[in-house]
Amino acid sequence: MLSLKNISKYYQAGGNKTYVLNNVSLDVDAGEFVSIMGPSGSGKSTLLNIIGMLDEPSEGYHYFMKEAVHQLKEKARSALYKEYIGFVFQAYHLIDELTVYENIETPLIYQNIKSSERKALVADMLDRFQIVGKKDLFPAQLSGGQQQLVGIARALITKPRVILADEPTGNLNSKQGEEIMELFRKLNKEDKVTIIQVTHSEKNAEYGTRIINVLDGKIDSSRNV
Amino acid sequence: MLGNHIKISLRTLRRNRTFSVINVLGLALGIAIFLLITEYVAFEWGANRFHKNFDQLYRASTFTADADKGDYYLPPGYAPTLKNRVPGINEVVRVAEGVGSGLVIVPGTNGSTAGNKSFRENKVSFADDNFFRVFSFPVIKGSTSLAKAQTMAISASIAQKYFGNGNPIGQVLNIKNQFGLTPYTVTAVYEGMPQQSDIQADILLSYKTLENAAFRNGNNWADPNGLGSGYTNIYFMLNKGVDLKLFEAQATQVIHKAAPDAAKATLAFQPLRNLHIAPSFSYHFQTYGSLVLVVSFLSVALLIMMIAWLNYINLSTAQALYRAKESGVRKVLGASRMQIVGQYLTETAILTLISIVIAIVSVKLVQPFYNNFLGKELSLTVLNQGRFWVGGITVVFTGCFLAGGYVAFMLSSIDPLKTIRGKAAITIGGISLRRSLVVFQFTTSVILIISTITLYRQLKYMQTQDLGMNVQQRVVISGPSTLSGSQRDNTLAFENQLRQLPYVQKLAASNNVPGEGYNFSADGITRLNANVGDDKKSYAMLIVDDKYFDTYDIKIKAGATFTPQMLEQGWSKTHKIIINESAAAQLGFKNTENIIGQKIKWDAEFEVVGVVKDYHHLSLHEFIRPMIFLPAVAHNYFTIKMDTRNLAGHVSQLKSIYEHSFPGEPFTYTFADESFDKQYNAEQKLGNVFMASAGAAVFIAALGLFGLATFAARQKIKEIGIRKVLGANVLNIVTLISADFLKLVAIAIVIASPVAWYIMNKWLQDFAYHTSIQWWVFALAGSIAVVIAFVTVSIQSVKAAIANPVKSLRNE
Known part of the structure; x- marks a missing residue:
């Protein structure tokens, strides 16, 4: 489904190149649940952002759904990730001015989906996550776990093939974190959604089908669970 | 969407x-002021344009080589002379403004003279019969023609005043003015002339009347066919497509042939549309309105509007820190840049609409006060003239759209990755942009403050300057309209009676008074052994009695005042004059003592009997002119220096004496100091408008600063927390936040001062006598700006400084 070949990301500092990612190659198949681990500053978030096309590598080849991403123009690239990728953030990044319902609905608006259809889709999602009762609340009125739940619902509303999650449980307590991980596992198993998450937690990493360790901008190890 | x-x-x-x-608030205030000032500009621009034929109408002026501006008081004979000899003229109409002013005697209903009512009117003009055909002043009743001698048209308000609801048409009114007592028949009632008309008359008398010498009372200068004395305005309606240059050349030629006296003058024609406001600063025709005033008002309006827009940009980009995250998330969720721009533009549009609504409501509320202090009847409907509202709306919307658009593009350009990670510091448009905006706002504000202070200082200067005479506690009574044989005795008897009154300290009769004007100007006055060109120099003439100088405390430098014999004979027989110092200098006398007894040539020879010290007869706008005082039993004005205690009682006694001495003449009086001060009305108005504008500009700039300080306090919340934990006190923190802003205000003061100095220096040059711009004006303006800025910023910085640091640090 996606393939990175010899990807590097560096910053020019004076005459020196500071590498964030150094010659990384990685393949992820459809249906996988990959956990990327590594210490702070190892480059794991950058790796995730490059996969999500939010960031561009300095060099290397990047294929996604058989498209050569490194050759695509900005517009085509964003069209690609809008269609196939959903993002989940550590800080949830819900829009404060919007209700739960509206937050989940927003991506559909940007895809020009008709109002009646949007209603049905959002209602389904609310139902599935059992947050119908909270649909008119604003993010500030929710607990962290509930906010992340909404964040995931929002990421799923466009039926993406891949979910990219950057420390999705980083701001949650362990019980909330567990629930989110169970949800990911279920999505991966039942809905066949490919999931790539970045995490600090050994325990959360174990939910994945493969664990990749990143150290100093390189893939240190990779093992299947 | x-x-x-x-x-x-x-x-x-x-x-x-x-x-x-x-x-x-900022936008609404800016728009409201913009609207109010635009109303005024539209009103001024629209003056005289209500005439249906305005683009074909012209007023004739003559230009001579040594005069700066054209002269539009022309001999009435020019009209018939040109009409028949120059092709291209459709209509010619003469209007002799104010020439017929005097007393209007309205007969009583019972037919006996006892029921007569008389009114003093000073807007009585002579006009040709085609007046109502050429100009668009609607006639409500009667015929539109003034073709017959001794016919008149009156305005609706005059009709109401004289006849109530009765029918004025066919009524015969006696008019007593410089042309004696003449009966006129009312043939028409016209709607009051609008404020936007520079032609103003309450009563129009038929010009034809003056063709009969019997109705001129010996004033042959007023002969409608005369080519000598210029006292009338002549309007031409030219055929469409006339070549104006050629027409002017032909007209000048015809006049030169007909009136050899006018050989040095060139005739030129001023389009009616430029009668009020000049089309350029170097315009040579005289205008009623002031282009400088209109341009400065418009500049102030645009400046304030600009400050408001900058405020908008400033505040909105300052919020970028908070809005950036939202934009970033939206982008990740699939929003295109245009969709995000659309979101921000919608916000701008909503804010703008709310502001416009508030602005319009505010304009409606303050309109009466505004009109009161401008003395004009303005309203939002004025903007309909010349489609000013189109321009206005364009300016308001374009500005808001540009400001909003700028903000939208800046905010939508944010790299979503940065905002989502929350790592990179988000500075939209850069801190330097926001700083420059603040500097610009405060520069403008400081310029307006300095201008306002200078305006008021000049006003104060003019009002408190030693005039060389005294107008305080002087009551001026208007004299009888004309002086016939018996009234001359009445005048002297009236004066004698007044002198008996205990509260009348001094009394003088003169034919004009300080602050009002001179009696006439004359040239051709020289010493006996004159230099070449001396006869071109002009003198202001004033007809006075012997007590005039004493009553106004004007000092006699040499010689003495007139004697009663000189008054009795009158200047044309006694050939005695008094001159002021400027006149002495202009005549070429070096030593004032030697002048007494000297002869001056003014056709005949006149003897100088006195020299008075220069005094300001008119406002300080003008230089003191060389003046010549002529002796006569004057009767136009009686100036009384009086004890002003129990004023009301004294005035009623004066009234009864006056009405007894001059039966049928209405008693009217003014205070000399008030009339003199009226000359400064324009500066007073300008000062008021500038004060309001400066206030608004400072207020809007302060609002912006308040917003920025709020933002800075929020943004620096962590820094403040850390500093407090490290031991900083409240003062340290306040200084930390405030110093940054005060620096900007200081820069603004430095930029504003020379600019304001340049502008105000230019403005002051227009006054013959003016104040200087002192350094403390800049200091004061600067202090005002600094204090306001400091107070504004302190509100936020103190709040931030006293907050518990634990909270802010924990939030991180």
Whole structure:
């Protein structure tokens, strides 16, 4: 489904190149649940952002759904990730001015989906996550776990093939974190959604089908669970 | 999508209440002031344009080589002379403004003279019969023609005043003016002339009347066919497509042939549309309105509007820190840049609309006060003239759109990755942009403050300057309209009676008074052994009695005042004059003592009997002119220096004496100091408008600063927390936040001072006598700006400084 070949990301500092990612190659198949681990500053978030096309590598080849991403123009690239990728953030990044319902609905608006259809889709999602009762609340009125739940619902509303999650449980307590991980596992198993998450937690990493360790901008190890 | 935009915009605006309110207040105030000033500009621009034929109408002026401006008081004979000899003329109409002023005697209803009412009118003009055909002043009743001698048209308000609801048509009114007592028949009633007309008359008398010498009372200068004395305005309606240059050349030629006296003058024609406001600063025709005033008002309006827009940009980009995250998330969720721009533009549109509504409501509320202090009847409907509202709306919307568009593009350009990670510091448009905006706002404000102070200082200067005479506690009574044989005795008897009154300290009769004007100007006055060109020099003539100088405390430098014999004979027989110092100098006398007894040539020879010290007969706008005082039993004005205690009682006694001495003459009086001060009305108005504008500019700039300080306090919350934990006190923190802003204000003062100095120096040059711009004016303006800025910023910085640092640090 996606393939990175010899990807590097560096910053020019004076005459020196500071590498964030150094010659990384990685393949992820459809249906996988990959956990990327590594210490702070190892480059794991950058790796995730490059996969999500939010960031561009300095060099290397990047294929996604058989498209050569490194050759695509900005517009085509964003069209690609809008269609196939959903993002989940550590800080949830819900829009404060919007209700739960509206937050989940927003991506559909940007895809020009008709109002009646949007209603049905959002209602389904609310139902599935059992947050119908909270649909008119604003993010500030929710607990962290509930906010992340909404964040995931929002990421799923466009039926993406891949979910990219950057420390999705980083701001949650362990019980909330567990629930989110169970949800990911279920999505991966039942809905066949490919999931790539970045995490600090050994325990959360174990939910994945493969664990990749990143150290100093390189893939240190990779093992299947 | 739009519905969604609107919903979210409203929520955002509500959530950021402080910012929204500041933004709306600033914009609304800016728009309101812009509208009010544009009303005035539209009103001035629209003057005289209500005439149906205005683009074909011209007023004739003559130009001579040594005069700066054209002269539009022309001999009435020019009209018939040109009409028949120059092709291209459709209509010619003469209007002799104010020439017929005097007393109007309205007969009583019972037919006996006892029921007569008389009114003093000073807007009585002579006009040709085609007046109502050429100009668009609607006639309500009667015929539109003044073709017959001894016919008149009166305005609706005069008709109401004289006849109530009765029918004025066919009524015969006696008019007593410089042409004696003449009966006129009312043939028409016209609607009051609008304020936007530079032609103003309450009563129009038929010009034809003056063709009969019997109705001129010996004033042959007024002969409608005369080519000598210029006292009338002549308007021409030219055929369409006339070549104006050629027409002017032909007209000049015809006049030169007909009136050899006018050989040095060139005839030129001023389009009616430029009668009020000149089309350029170097315009040579005289105008009623002031282009400088219109341009400065318009500049102030645009400046304030600009300050308001900059405020908007400033406050909105300052919020970028908070809005950036939202934009970033939206982008990740699939929003295109245009969709995000649309979101911000919707917000701008909503803010703008709210501001416009508030502005319009405010304009409606303050309109009466505004009109009162400008002395004009303005309203938003004025903007309909010349489609000023199109321009106005364009300016308001374009500005808001540009400001909003700038903000939208800046905010939508944010790299979503940065905002989502929350790592990179988000500075939209850069801190330097926001700083420059603040500097610009305060520069403008300081310029306006300095201008306002200078304006008021000049006003104060003019009002408190030693005039060389005294107008305080002087009551001026208007004298009888004309002086026939018996009235001359009445005048002297009246004066004698007044002198008996205990509270009358001094009394003088003169034919004009300080602050009002001179009696006439004359040239051809020289010493006996004159230099070449001396006869071209002009003198202001004033007809006075022997007590005039004493009554106004004008000092006699040499010689003495007139004697009663000189008054009795009158200047044309006694050939005695008094001159002021300027006149002495202009005549070429070096030593004032030697002048007494000297002869001056003015056709005949006149003897100088006195020299008075120069005094300001008119406002300080003008230089003191060389003046010549002529002796006569004057009767136009009686100036009384009186004990002003129990004024009301004294005035009623004066009234009864006056009415007894001059039966049928209405008693009217003024205070000399008030009339003199009226000359400064324009400066007073300008000062008021500038004060209001400066206030608004400072207020809007302060609003912006308040917003920025709020933002800075929030942004630096962590820094403040850390500093407090490290031991900083409240003062340290306040200084930390305030110093940054005060620096900007200081820069603004430095930029503003020379600019303001340059502008105000230019303005002051227009006054013959003016104040200087002192250094402390800049210091004062600067201090005002600094204090306001400091107070504004302190509100926020103190709040930030006293907050518990634990909270702010924990939030991180």
